[in-house]
Every structure is written in C-alpha cells, then in structure tokens.
Amino acid sequence: MAGATRGAGRGIAVELGAAGATVYVTGRTTRERQSEYRRPETIEETAELVSAAGGKGVAVRVDHLVPEEVRGLVERIRAEQGRLDILVNDIWGGEKLFEWDKPVWDHDLDNGLRLLRLGIDTHLITAHFALPLLIERPGGLLVEVTDGTAEYNADHYRVSPFYDLAKVAANRMAWAHAKDLEKHGATAVCITPGWMRSEMMLDHYGVTEENWRNATKTEPHFVISETPRLVGRAVAALAADPDRARWNGQSLSSGGLAQVYGFTDLDGSRPDAWRYISEVQDAGKPADATGYR
Numbered sequence: 001m002a003g004a005t006r007g008a009g010r011g012i013a014v015e016l017g018a019a020g021a022t023v024y025v026t027g028r029t030t031r032e033r034q035s036e037y038r039r040p041e042t043i044e045e046t047a048e049l050v051s052a053a054g055g056k057g058v059a060v061r062v063d064h065l066v067p068e069e070v071r072g073l074v075e076r077i078r079a080e081q082g083r084l085d086i087l088v089n090d091i092w093g094g095e096k097l098f099e100w101d102k103p104v105w106d107h108d109l110d111n112g113l114r115l116l117r118l119g120i121d122t123h124l125i126t127a128h129f130a131l132p133l134l135i136e137r138p139g140g141l142l143v144e145v146t147d148g149t150a151e152y153n154a155d156h157y158r159v160s161p162f163y164d165l166a167k168v169a170a171n172r173m174a175w176a177h178a179k180d181l182e183k184h185g186a187t188a189v190c191i192t193p194g195w196m197r198s199e200m201m202l203d204h205y206g207v208t209e210e211n212w213r214n215a216t217k218t219e220p221h222f223v224i225s226e227t228p229r230l231v232g233r234a235v236a237a238l239a240a241d242p243d244r245a246r247w248n249g250q251s252l253s254s255g256g257l258a259q260v261y262g263f264t265d266l267d268g269s270r271p272d273a274w275r276y277i278s279e280v281q282d283a284g285k286p287a288d289a290t291g292y293r
Helices: 007-018 043-052 067-081 109-134 150-154 161-184 199-205 212-217 220-224 228-240 254-261 273-282
Strands: 022-027 056-061 086-089 141-145 187-192 251-253
Touching: 007 022, 007 043, 007 056, 007 086, 007 141, 007 228, 022 043, 022 067, 043 056, 067 109, 086 109, 086 228, 109 141, 109 161, 141 161, 141 228, 150 161, 150 273, 161 187, 161 251, 187 228, 187 254, 199 212, 212 220, 220 273, 228 251, 228 254, 251 254, 254 273
Parallel strands: 022 056, 086 141, 141 187, 187 251
Antiparallel strands: none
C-alpha cells in the first residue's frame, strides 16, 4: 500500500487488513520523522489499524521519489513474503502545493513541478520496481488512485494545469499498465473516491467523523461525502473478485463499485458522489457546486 499514512491510503490499507491481508504500508511520516505535511498521522498508526482489523500491518518508511528506497521495499517484500498480490499506488502529497484557479503563468512553478513529481513520478518509480514481482504469479492487481473518473476529468478543468495533469495522468497510467499486465494474467484499474472525509477535509470544516454532519450547515452538498473506508472496501471487493479482469484498464469509483458489489460505508450508507455531481451539473448548477474542483 504505497502512500498509506492518511486519507484514502489508510482506508484502503485497513480494509485490506480486514480481509486478512498482510499489508506493507508506506509513507514518509513516522513517529520519529515527519514529512513537510506536518500532520500527526503516521505509518505506524496505519499499520496498527491494519492489524487491529484482522490483518498484519507492516510499516516501512519510503520516499517513493527515491528509487533505491522503493527497490529496497520490494526486495524486503520478496524476502519476507515471496510474492506481491496487490499494488495500490496512492502516493500523493500535493494538497499544499496547488493553487486554485491560477493559470500556469501565475502558479508557483516550483510547487507545480513538485506536485507533478509527487503525483506522477512516484507512481511510475513504484510500478517499475514492484510490478516485476507482482506478475510472477497470475492474478495480480494494480490499483492507481486518483481524484475524478476519466469521464469527469476529460471535460472538467481540475483546479490548475498542474493538478489537472497529475489526476488525469493516473487514469492514463492505469490504462497503459493494463495493456502490459494483461499479458501476464494481471489487472490494472484506476479508482477514485468520492468527496472523502479525510483527516485534512474534516479539519478544514472544523468537524470530526463523529459530528461531520455539522459541516452541512455551511456546505449542504457535504451530505454525500464518504469515509476513506468506502474506497478501501471498493479495493477489497476488487481483490476478492475472481472475475476482476473484466475491469482491466478501466476508470472506477468507490460509489460506482458499491452499487456493483453491494458494500456500504461504515454507517451503512452507499454514497455515489460522482453520479451526484453529474446530476447537479445536468440540472444547470455550477460545475463546482458540490465542492469538488
């Protein structure tokens, strides 16, 4: 689980643990060392949540921009497990780097280029080292995580040229990897959560998971938000599906897969944020009416 410190990465890691998996959780923030995020979540905490859910969590600090660190991670997995069944690429780290609604000439160039490295280069570096182990056994699964379905991103401008490119690239990477992986009996997909109640989003609205509905007083559309565990359950459902190759190369969403596989969020709800967004826009409301950009 590449990029499992917080957010969707943590939700996916925990749900894979709940399915009984051994999950190597990576990220740059540990209890002894923080990344530039300066947030309290750590990979050790995620690993403990994986184990508490029924799996085995293994925390490994990795900067996925450093090839030797990624190589070392894969070599460790090979030595300890002898195989890799699922690779989830959720490496990101760009929340503090993009500037909303700024053209390329007004956007900070260093931040924009750093965002691209974090959102694209990390995924390619990780795939380069990890996929050779994954394809040694038929049935492997690669999941690229992004923001927005391919259909939505195709004709909606996403915040800035840098953010837009990073999020569209993940969809295309999954499509391209699928062409190579299908020859080895493996599957690649791209998945997007909906409006996710990540740790940072909850902080933004000044609420917690326990009282998150209070945020709907200022942002009514937040009612269709979801926990990070919903996208985790989507990935777990894909991993458990013996016919998952039917999805090869496709762009998927947590809400869309919930309709197919029948799982729900932690509270029993089944939000489908991207369908909701389309309906809002079809009604003639602004493209950013739901808070997605």
